[in-house]
Amino acid sequence: MWEFIVRSLDASTIFTIAALSELLGQRSGVLNVGVEGVMLFGATIGFMVAQTTGSYLLGFLAGIAIGGLIGLLHGFFSITLGSDQVVNGMGIWILGFGLTTYIGYPYTGPLGMERIPNVIGLSPFFFIGVALIIIAWFVLTKTSLGLRIRSVGENPSVAEVSGINVTRTRYLSVITSGMLMGFAGAIYSLDYNPVWSNDFLMGWGFIALALVFFSMWNPYILLGGSILFGTLWQLSLNPQLVLPDLMSRYIWRTVPFTITVGALMLMSTEWFRARWGAAKPEALGQPYIKD
Amino acid sequence: MKLGSFEVKLEKRVSLPGWEATLISLLAILVALVVFSYIFVRAGVNPLTGYKEIFSYAFMSSFGLPLTINRFIFLLLCTYAFIIPIRAGLWNIGMAGQLYAGALSAFAVAFAFGAKTSQNAVLPPGLVIPLMIAAAILGGAVVGAIAGFLKGRFNTNEIVVTMMLNFITYWIVARLIKEGGLFMGASGEGDGFKIPESIYAPLVKNVPFTVFIALGLAMLLYFLFAKTKIGYQIKAYGKSPSAAKYAGISPYKIPLLVFIMGGLIAGLAGYHYFAAVPGVYKITKNYGDFGDLAFYGIICGLISQGDALAAIPIALLFGGLTNGGRFAQGKLKLGFGIDYALLGVLMITLVAFQFFYRYKIVVVRTKKETSDVGIHS
Numbered sequence: 001m002w003e004f005i006v007r008s009l010d011a012s013t014i015f016t017i018a019a020l021s022e023l024l025g026q027r028s029g030v031l032n033v034g035v036e037g038v039m040l041f042g043a044t045i046g047f048m049v050a051q052t053t054g055s056y057l058l059g060f061l062a063g064i065a066i067g068g069l070i071g072l073l074h075g076f077f078s079i080t081l082g083s084d085q086v087v088n089g090m091g092i093w094i095l096g097f098g099l100t101t102y103i104g105y106p107y108t109g110p111l112g113m114e115r116i117p118n119v120i121g122l123s124p125f126f127f128i129g130v131a132l133i134i135i136a137w138f139v140l141t142k143t144s145l146g147l148r149i150r151s152v153g154e155n156p157s158v159a160e161v162s163g164i165n166v167t168r169t170r171y172l173s174v175i176t177s178g179m180l181m182g183f184a185g186a187i188y189s190l191d192y193n194p195v196w197s198n199d200f201l202m203g204w205g206f207i208a209l210a211l212v213f214f215s216m217w218n219p220y221i222l223l224g225g226s227i228l229f230g231t232l233w234q235l236s237l238n239p240q241l242v243l244p245d246l247m248s249r250y251i252w253r254t255v256p257f258t259i260t261v262g263a264l265m266l267m268s269t270e271w272f273r274a275r276w277g278a279a280k281p282e283a284l285g286q287p288y289i290k291d
Numbered sequence: 292m293k294l295g296s297f298e299v300k301l302e303k304r305v306s307l308p309g310w311e312a313t314l315i316s317l318l319a320i321l322v323a324l325v326v327f328s329y330i331f332v333r334a335g336v337n338p339l340t341g342y343k344e345i346f347s348y349a350f351m352s353s354f355g356l357p358l359t360i361n362r363f364i365f366l367l368l369c370t371y372a373f374i375i376p377i378r379a380g381l382w383n384i385g386m387a388g389q390l391y392a393g394a395l396s397a398f399a400v401a402f403a404f405g406a407k408t409s410q411n412a413v414l415p416p417g418l419v420i421p422l423m424i425a426a427a428i429l430g431g432a433v434v435g436a437i438a439g440f441l442k443g444r445f446n447t448n449e450i451v452v453t454m455m456l457n458f459i460t461y462w463i464v465a466r467l468i469k470e471g472g473l474f475m476g477a478s479g480e481g482d483g484f485k486i487p488e489s490i491y492a493p494l495v496k497n498v499p500f501t502v503f504i505a506l507g508l509a510m511l512l513y514f515l516f517a518k519t520k521i522g523y524q525i526k527a528y529g530k531s532p533s534a535a536k537y538a539g540i541s542p543y544k545i546p547l548l549v550f551i552m553g554g555l556i557a558g559l560a561g562y563h564y565f566a567a568v569p570g571v572y573k574i575t576k577n578y579g580d581f582g583d584l585a586f587y588g589i590i591c592g593l594i595s596q597g598d599a600l601a602a603i604p605i606a607l608l609f610g611g612l613t614n615g616g617r618f619a620q621g622k623l624k625l626g627f628g629i630d631y632a633l634l635g636v637l638m639i640t641l642v643a644f645q646f647f648y649r650y651k652i653v654v655v656r657t658k659k660e661t662s663d664v665g666i667h668s
Contacts, residue, residue, distance in 0.1 A: 099636070
């Protein structure tokens, strides 16, 4: 049971960081539906660099760097060119999915490095994830930088008039967001499951995207949701730990996805919106073009 | 930007003539192929040789051409499954899930007629084949309808929902064809059961008859969007759902409708690949690869700008490229997954090019530099 809880928290960490990165970008008004693609890049490049150099540190740095680069690309398309953000995000997802399948293929197999040591029984990244949540909450709600990020996400024209550089603020958010997505991917391939095979994420990025909608753009609710989904994911992989022989293991694998659909549906009902309020950033998905 | 006495600037397009859109699309494909040649260079192969290998296998060889045509039919159906919702501004990235459901439903019919128990069973093709197709359509439509209903009724994000449905159906297929599942094949190696020869889909010159369905749909969709009220309503919803509402177009009905239509076409794609392509006739253990291939439908749909007829040559091109790519990969030792890499490169090039659908580059002559005019002392 302890083993199950530990693995669940490990999985939650990846959801937490991936979803938090998306939340950060969305708070500045930029939607990136290609979380999965950025994560695949971070995971694959991180894995390749770590295995080649034998250094975890370099692997993580490479994962973060490629994530930042992809974030920059998304920013260029979405902020500078002002193109449709959904199309851009789809492009990034398919680019990640297609290209990492090709470049990572020669690295198929286990990482073959000594595992990253635990801290009081848990992966060190769990603590980093929780710390990032607290930092994000603090920055977003208590600092002037956070106010700037939120205001460009709510009403960029008003923000611009009050002296905030919308373009620069959005770029900052989107690049940081990409770096965190790359980091989340690298945690998957270097710590959670250090074996490379093609398209191994199997939907983590899309669940992370859904988590942002569940969280109502609040980092603490996001953390709760991530822990729930990390547990569900782990349960779907090892159902025998909790409920022996109830369903086929394949059917268990559908459970996190089914629950995502169900929760997303609940979230979008009018009852829910009226009761909990929709905290969706007002300018989400809209390019800002200065006239 | 100034260049001498000329100024280069971007101008927002008011309208985009058809020929210019075509030109931009062709240019995007060309740029993607040039970028993609890096993969040949990396493997020490001259890109021209590489492309020659790909195209000659895909379109000239007697082995490659039938495979290209089968992929073309599949991709065209996947493209239509994407195009109909995108005309309403909605993203169907659930072609994979819908085609798995279509394939499962078609095989369920075959199963019900006892196709699993005897490989040599003589079943009435005139009855079983139409039923298999009907079931495939229904299966795809049901999975599509889930996303369409949730979008229309609750405004639930269709991208996440369709993607989740892809994974759900992916695992349901695994449940049914593996480890003692109902549709497991006799070999027990993870493939589904094979249908008896008596219900193989009819071939016309070695091409499955599904090609006529796909091309018929091309005409039908062209007509739907050019001439019918419902086509107009879909487009109006796509331009602005809220404005469409005031024009009396139901905001519930349109999402449901476009996803049902998309889903049923994807269901046909599932029937086509697993029950009509010569040499397959079963749900193969690598069915996930066909789900991945379905994502080319997104690219074909975007490049063709939602035009059902323009999608035909594009689907043919990509059918050939992916098929020839697989062949060249083996022959030229390019490493696994070049069809996936091409998918990625094409998509991102296209994303970059969408800018030019909205803006054009204009060069204007600025006033001649007048350095000779001044105050003479």
